[in-house]
Amino acid sequence: xxxxxxLTAGYGGIEVLRDINVRLGDGELVGLLGANNxxxxxxxxxxxxxVKPMAGRILFQGEDITRLTPRQRVERGIVQVxxxxxxxxxxxxxxxxxxxxxxxxxxxxxxxQMEKVLELFPRLGERLAQHAGSLSGGEQQMLAxxxxxxxxxxxxxxxxxxxxxxxxxxxxxxxxxxKLHADGLTILLVxxxxxxxxxxxQRCYVLERGQxxxxxxxxxxxxxxxxxxxxxxx
Amino acid sequence: xxxxxxALAQGLLIGSTYGLLALGMGLVYGVxxxxxxxxxxxxxxxxxxxxxxxxxxxLDPYVSVIITVPVMTAIGALVYLFLIRPMxxxxxxxxxxxxxxxxxxxxxxxxxxxxxxxxxxPSIVESKLWILGDVVLRVPHVIAFVISFxxxxxxxxxxxxxxxxxxxxxxxxxxxxxxxxxxxxxxxxVLTFALGIGILALAAALLLPGTPIQPTQGLRYxxxxxLVVVLGGxxxxxxIMLGGLIIGIAEAFGTIYLDGAIGLLMPYIIFxxxxxxxxxxxxxxxxx
Numbered sequence: 001x002x003x004x005x006x007l008t009a010g011y012g013g014i015e016v017l018r019d020i021n022v023r024l025g026d027g028e029l030v031g032l033l034g035a036n037n038x039x040x041x042x043x044x045x046x047x048x049x050x051v052k053p054m055a056g057r058i059l060f061q062g063e064d065i066t067r068l069t070p071r072q073r074v075e076r077g078i079v080q081v082x083x084x085x086x087x088x089x090x091x092x093x094x095x096x097x098x099x100x101x102x103x104x105x106x107x108x109x110x111x112x113q114m115e116k117v118l119e120l121f122p123r124l125g126e127r128l129a130q131h132a133g134s135l136s137g138g139e140q141q142m143l144a145x146x147x148x149x150x151x152x153x154x155x156x157x158x159x160x161x162x163x164x165x166x167x168x169x170x171x172x173x174x175x176x177x178x179k180l181h182a183d184g185l186t187i188l189l190v191x192x193x194x195x196x197x198x199x200x201x202q203r204c205y206v207l208e209r210g211q212x213x214x215x216x217x218x219x220x221x222x223x224x225x226x227x228x229x230x231x232x233x234x
Numbered sequence: 235x236x237x238x239x240x241a242l243a244q245g246l247l248i249g250s251t252y253g254l255l256a257l258g259m260g261l262v263y264g265v266x267x268x269x270x271x272x273x274x275x276x277x278x279x280x281x282x283x284x285x286x287x288x289x290x291x292x293l294d295p296y297v298s299v300i301i302t303v304p305v306m307t308a309i310g311a312l313v314y315l316f317l318i319r320p321m322x323x324x325x326x327x328x329x330x331x332x333x334x335x336x337x338x339x340x341x342x343x344x345x346x347x348x349x350x351x352x353x354x355x356p357s358i359v360e361s362k363l364w365i366l367g368d369v370v371l372r373v374p375h376v377i378a379f380v381i382s383f384x385x386x387x388x389x390x391x392x393x394x395x396x397x398x399x400x401x402x403x404x405x406x407x408x409x410x411x412x413x414x415x416x417x418x419x420x421x422x423x424v425l426t427f428a429l430g431i432g433i434l435a436l437a438a439a440l441l442l443p444g445t446p447i448q449p450t451q452g453l454r455y456x457x458x459x460x461l462v463v464v465l466g467g468x469x470x471x472x473x474i475m476l477g478g479l480i481i482g483i484a485e486a487f488g489t490i491y492l493d494g495a496i497g498l499l500m501p502y503i504i505f506x507x508x509x510x511x512x513x514x515x516x517x518x519x520x521x522x
Contacts, residue, residue, distance in 0.1 A: 079414075091404070102417060151415070
């Protein structure tokens with residue numbers, strides 16, 4: 001579904017990612033692991049198009065999307081739920097969700113889509129008029145995921161969804177991720193939390209200093225000594 | 235007592251248009267972080283375009299807006315695309331420099347075309363008065379008040395309940411997140427700037443009847459707009475309209491109660507006084 005071939009990307013001429021090859025199959029739940037500064041967020045932003053690649057290409061359902069704008073990628077269903085959630089704080093839950101479905105492909109059915117999202121997160125439905133800035137971290141994460149789903153995502157890319165949440169909320173958010181996966185959604189899960197991700201993802205890539213150090217199934221990744229070194233920076 | 239009512243009424247009427255001028259600036263600042271120091275010169279441009287249309291086609295300023303609003307909106311879009319956009323993201327002061335330079339270009343351009351003599355643009359309602367008890371209202375001021383408030387309410391509704399309005403607020407609150415929603419941030423910035431300049435074309439026509447104009451007046455409008463925007467809070471809609479009314483009233487009190495120069499200083503004195511006691515602006519909470 002999504003193929004990244006030889007991707008090199010960075011900021012201001014400095015390479016953060018070097019020659020990355022990553023593949024997501026249809027309906028797969030793939031983990032992207034790595035320590036801080038390994039390049040996970042740069043990678044996800046390259047897929048969203050907010051970071052321009054220096055080399056390599058990105059294919060989505062066979063189409064080369066390397067040069068497409070962020071907007072065109074959202075319209076194709078490549079949707080990011082950013083790190084730190086980045087909900088629009090001065091807008092209501094309802095307005096945040098409506099903005100999630102603002103792209104031209106999702107807009108026509110966004111009322112129906114909102115009903116589905118609120119079914120998934122009943123807690124959001126109880127307080128549609130509340131400002132997003134006044135929600136707890138866990139509720140903001142629900143809203144951020146809900147907002148992403150509003151875009152009628154085909155690939156949902158979640159950047160550190162467990163960051164800063166209480167264990168109970170982390171568990172809840174991962175149950176939701178499993179549920180979305182079971183419903184057939186393709187998911188790229190970017191996480192620092194190794195064990196949690198290995199429990200949920202079918203396959204994982206471990207990034208180390210901008211390159212893929214390890215890839216494979218959960219057990220293979222867990223037992224590979226390079227995984228540990230990627231995390232400890234050895 | 236009559237004088238007091240007179241000053242209040244006059245100040246409220248003209249202040250509403252000051253609020254409208256400032257809304258344009260606040261919107262642009264909100265989505266691009268640009269403070270446009272050529273704001274007042276665009277008002278001048280709008281007024282002189284009305285003058286030109288009167289000279290050439292005998293159009294009343296209220297009719298000229300049919301032409302000036304779309305033309306100025308287009309000028310705004312071009313200015314943003316070719317002059318301001320390349321600067322956004324650089325140092326804040328570079329953009330300030332740029333708009334100050336633009337102010338000089340506009341001022342001297344107008345001087346070149348229209349000359350330096352104060353000029354008037356007649357309108358059919360120019361000398362019409364509306365008498366309410368002891369208070370005499372100039373009809374152009376009443377028209378300015380009604381249209382300014384109608385437009386402000388229209389803008390408010392647009393920002394609250396249309397996709398375009400929500401896009402503007404999204405870009406203001408978090409441009410990166412807005413891009414991830416599939417909002418074309420660059421496009422929203424261009425359109426907002428164009429809208430801000432288009433509003434000025436309308437405001438120019440509202441301020442024009444009965445007012446002598448000259449090419450160097452732009453800076454005065456820029457300063458008034460800045461006072462209102464700072465008073466109201468850069469992106470606070472209600473605060474800005476309130477700030478406009480306060481500056482309008484201060485100006486009216488100054489000219490009615492005080493002589494000469496000191497009277498003209500009134501808005502600035504009031505501004506400094508408010509800033510001393512409420513440096514955060516008039517309103518308590520910013521509603522973006």
